[in-house]
Amino acid sequence: MAAPLKRLTLAAFAAPCLPLTGVGLPLIVYLPPYYAGTLGLDLALTGIIFSAVRWIDLPLDIVFGHGIDRTDTKWGRFRPWMVIGGLVMMAGLALVFFAEPGLSPLRAFLGLLLMYAGYSAAAVAHTSWGQALSTDYHERSRIFGWWQGTNMIALMGLLAVPPLVNALGPRWGLEPSTALGVHAMGWVLLALMLPALLAVSTGVPDGAPLHGSPHGWSDVKTALKRPLLQRLLLIDLLATLPAGFGGALLVFFFEAARGFSQADARLLLLFYFAAGLIGAPLWGWVARRTSKHMAVAWAIGSYAVLHMGLVLAPNAGFWVAAAGMLLAGIPAVAPPFLVRAMLADVTDA
Incomplete structure (x- = not known):
């Protein structure tokens, strides 16, 4: 059995999760309303642009993965893609979070496209790097447990930035506004990126490729025909869809169906993600005591x-809803990190 990785190495590996997580739910919660409201972009057009960029970005993951697989430099296989992708993402973050009112649809589209292209390159390199750090079955759960736990910390921290800045803004002579919160989030993401890239680049080993020669597109097609991989990809898809829909709709649900204010509805999300700090080590423990696939099955069922229960329960006030969100968030964290650890096992096969 391979020696377990040091905690400092795991912390360095997980560091990029802090800025990369900002391109997920925090951006979806704050940016579309900001573009459609403060910046004056048409609401329907805003939805089309944000959706179109993600559809265009989808095949880029495959292209970047293929490129990473064929990379063999003195700096390693993953490190160059991680650093270059992170720097490109920084340029996109500056364009997206600091756009001026009256921006054209084309300007909005290009800024988002640049940000997501950099994000995709860095994110694919990052998760691939994690799978290559160990060949041990249980150590992989530990690696991606750190990855998921850091994602949860980043989510809670970033979602708290806009309300916190708006609450403290008057003390600094700043007028509370949506723009103030969005700009603050942009500055936080930019400030986190360079230290995160430095940590992962200097603190995580990046060895030689795991195979003798790069895979071609025919190898990818052959791999996709394997029942194990097909099953795992289907599980990942079915486990990701509810979380994606839920993340986008929960705020609207608590506002429209439960009568909470927008501020309270967003605060409830923090309880949901705080559960990840409990859930990540809990499901890692379950995976070690049983197996990763059994832990995923129990997590998805619960x-x-x-x-x-959260949707069907009657409205009993904020703190009951917060308790429900805390419980519901505990199983939500398991599939993302355990499926990625399982993917490394399937890759061995």
């Missing part, structure tokens, strides 16, 4: 039951 996720369905707890979310059904």
Whole structure:
């Protein structure tokens, strides 16, 4: 059995999660309303632009993965893609978070496209790097447990930035506004990126490729025909869709169906993600005591039951809803990190 990685190495590996997570739910929660409201972009057009960029970005993951697989430099296989992708993402973040009112649809589209292209290159390199750090079955769960736990910390921290800055703004002579919160989030993401890239570049080993020669597109097609990989990709898809829909709709649900204010609805999300700090080590422990696939099965089953209860339960006030969100968030963290650890196992096969 391979020696376990040091905690300092795991912390360095997880560091890029802090800025990369900002391109997920925090951006979806704050940016579309900001573009459609403060910046004056048409609401329907805003939705089309944000959706179109993600669809265009989708095949880039495959292209970047293929490129990473064929990379063999003195700086390693993953490190160049991680650093270059992170720097490109920084340029996109500056364009997206600091756009001026009256921006054209083309300007909005190009800024988002640049940001997501850099994000995709860095994110694919990052998760691939994690899978290559160990060949041990349980150590992979530990690696991606750190990855998921850091994602949860980043989510809670970033979602708290706009309300915190708006609350403290008057003390600094700043007028509370949506723009103030969005700009603050942009500055935080930019400030986190360079230290994160430095940490992962200097603190994480990046060895030789795991195979003798780069894979071609025919190898990718052959791999996709394997039942194990097909099953795992299907599990990942089915486990990701509810979380994606839920993240986008929960705020609207608590506002429209439960009568909470927008501020309270967003605060409830923090309880949901705070559960990840409990859930990540818990499901890692379950995976070590049973297996990764059994832990994923239990997590998905409990996720369905707890979310059904959350939706069907009558409105009993903020703190009851917060407790429900805390419980519902515990199983939500398991599939993302355990499926990625399982993917490394399937790759060995």
